Amino acid sequence: MATKNEELASGCFSRAMPDEPMFVLLARDPSAPSLVESWAHRRATEIGQGNRPESDKAQVGEAYALASKMRAWRANNDGTWRKGTTLFPELEDKT
Secondary structure (H helix, E strand, O other), rough: OOOOHHHHHHHHHHOOOOOOOOOOOOOOOOOHHHHHHHHHHHHHHHHHOOOHHHHHHHHHHHHHHHHHHHHHHHHHHHHHOOOOOOOOOHHHHOO
């Protein structure tokens, strides 16, 4: 759980199978932090029940930290993504 560049290089994107479905949450989504925290809580519960390995605790901690970073990013950048900036301007709808 990291930035886009970090995930592309060594995170879940780099480990995903070529045809494996994925779902991405961005910090700009107001629901993202609480959804990440919900996932972390569920994973922690599974660890506590013995259904997931203890080694997953590190990922749970990362998820809670990420939710906090998402909230901070949104507070510092609210609305900046609406200013017409895009990585692929050739794909923007010009109508």
